[in-house]
Amino acid sequence: MLHEMYQELTGDCISASQRVSKSVRTRLRFLLDSEDPDLAVDLRQFNSGPQTKYDSFFEGVQSYINENSLEAAQERRHNSISRMALAISVPDLIRQVEKTLPPETPIPSESYVRLQFWPKNKHFQSALHYTGKFHIKYMVQTRQIRLSLVDAHYAAATYRYLKEFCVKFRDFCTVLCIDDKVQVKLGESGFPIACTDRGRAAVVHVPSQEQHSAGDHDFSAFKLTPSATLCVDIPEKVDGSFYRGQLSVCVKDAIFQHSSPLRHAVEMYRLLVNDSAEKPILAIKSDGGPDHRLTYLSVKVSLIARFVTLDLTCLIAIRTASHQSYRNPVVRCMSTLNLGLQFISLMRDKLDEKSEQLLSKTNSMSDIRKCAEKILQSTKPCVDLLNEVFQWLEYTERPVKT
Numbered sequence: 039m040l041h042e043m044y045q046e047l048t049g050d051c052i053s054a055s056q057r058v059s060k061s062v063r064t065r066l067r068f069l070l071d072s073e074d075p076d077l078a079v080d081l082r083q084f085n086s087g088p089q090t091k092y093d094s095f096f097e098g099v100q101s102y103i104n105e106n107s108l109e110a111a112q113e114r115r116h117n118s119i120s121r122m123a124l125a126i127s128v129p130d131l132i133r134q135v136e137k138t139l140p141p142e143t144p145i146p147s148e149s150y151v152r153l154q155f156w157p158k159n160k161h162f163q164s165a166l167h168y169t170g171k172f173h174i175k176y177m178v179q180t181r182q183i184r185l186s187l188v189d190a191h192y193a194a195a196t197y198r199y200l201k202e203f204c205v206k207f208r209d210f211c212t213v214l215c216i217d218d219k220v221q222v223k224l225g226e227s228g229f230p231i232a233c234t235d236r237g238r239a240a241v242v243h244v245p246s247q248e249q250h251s252a253g254d255h256d257f258s259a260f261k262l263t264p265s266a267t268l269c270v271d272i273p274e275k276v277d278g279s280f281y282r283g284q285l286s287v288c289v290k291d292a293i294f295q296h297s298s299p300l301r302h303a304v305e306m307y308r309l310l311v312n313d314s315a316e317k318p319i320l321a322i323k324s325d326g327g328p329d330h331r332l333t334y335l336s337v338k339v340s341l342i343a344r345f346v347t348l349d350l351t352c353l354i355a356i357r358t359a360s361h362q363s364y365r366n367p368v369v370r371c372m373s374t375l376n377l378g379l380q381f382i383s384l385m386r387d388k389l390d391e392k393s394e395q396l397l398s399k400t401n402s403m404s405d406i407r408k409c410a411e412k413i414l415q416s417t418k419p420c421v422d423l424l425n426e427v428f429q430w431l432e433y434t435e436r437p438v439k440t
Contacts, residue, residue, distance in 0.1 A: 091144050095146060126380060200323070204319075210317050216306070218263055221292050223258040231258050233383060262289055262417070263290045265288045283434065287440050299330070303341075326359075386417050390412075
């Protein structure tokens with residue numbers, strides 16, 4: 039069309055070199071000579087333009103962002119970036135928004151929703167696929183450090199032999215990987231403390247007219263200990279994944295319900311006693327901390343108690359080498375639990391006036407234990423909150439049990 043218009047205006051008589059060009063130019067010449075505007079049809083009228091199938095969902099996402107845009111406590115802002123307390127993952131964002139929409143609303147896929155954010159790094163080639171519909175970056179902070187040890191090869195070989203044994207007797211074996219997550223700080227009444235490290239944002243449940251803020255002290259008198267247990271789905275081959283399975287979490291008060299070998303034995307018994315497929319072989323892998331160190335007599339007694347109460351035929355317990363706890367499969371689950379702790383701050387409930395006065399004079403854990411019953415009641419709402427948060431999470435497409 040442009041070539042024909044050029045010839046019409048300039049008088050250029052250069053002939054077309056291809057048959058297709060000649061036939062097209064013949065039809066164009068006929069249209070121009072006829073001077074009938076009805077013979078030319080603008081096909082752009084049939085274009086539907088940008089798809090509007092998911093507009094209702096994206097409007098719901100924008101409303102969700104606007105509602106939660108002021109619930110982040112971040113006192114060290116030195117740039118234009120704001121940390122907001124949104125969903126803990128893209129699937130959770132979809133679930134949260136889906137609850138606010140009519141049942142028949144079309145829901146896009148997770149990957150399509152992720153591409154509506156801003157890219158993590160605008161200089162990457164993958165940034166071309168992002169639309170930037172929502173001015174949000176979806177990011178997860180990672181930290182990792184590893185130390186080498188001469189016994190690491192021996193510990194790795196032991197774990198290799200354990201995997202071969204479990205694969206061979208997979209129909210009769212249960213594999214549990216256990217470890218305690220880092221303690222969660224608990225603030226005093228009226229002064230919540232962020233669950234994460236310094237410099238991270240936290241959600242604070244306060245009236246809307248008050249300032250959203252949370253403490254980030256390194257020390258707090260009250261703490262909660264989440265204990266994670268991964269019941270591994272034993273693969274059919276030894277080179278298969280031992281990181282898939284059912285993740286369970288037990289949240290305990292660090293002062294009155296501290297982690298001990300016998301407490302771990304009770305938790306494991308409650309976890310396995312309701313299992314319909316009771317298996318005679320139990321294999322346990324831990325990081326070798328004070329409550330799991332196999333050379334300690336208290337740990338040996340707890341293993342014997344598990345062997346007797348669960349009516350086992352064989353009990354195998356191994357540990358990782360020192361400073362090699364990252365080789366424990368359950369440690370990989372900690373990043374999933376960290377998602378639930380982001381942007382959350384906790385504080386205990388206020389006690390009666392007499393108990394508060396007594397508690398204000400305590401200087402050690404032994405003094406705090408004298409107010410055990412009432413303090414446990416004041417920390418129970420925080421334990422229930424963490425259990426509820428962990429239940430929102432999924433590991434290997436299964437909800438976390440608490």
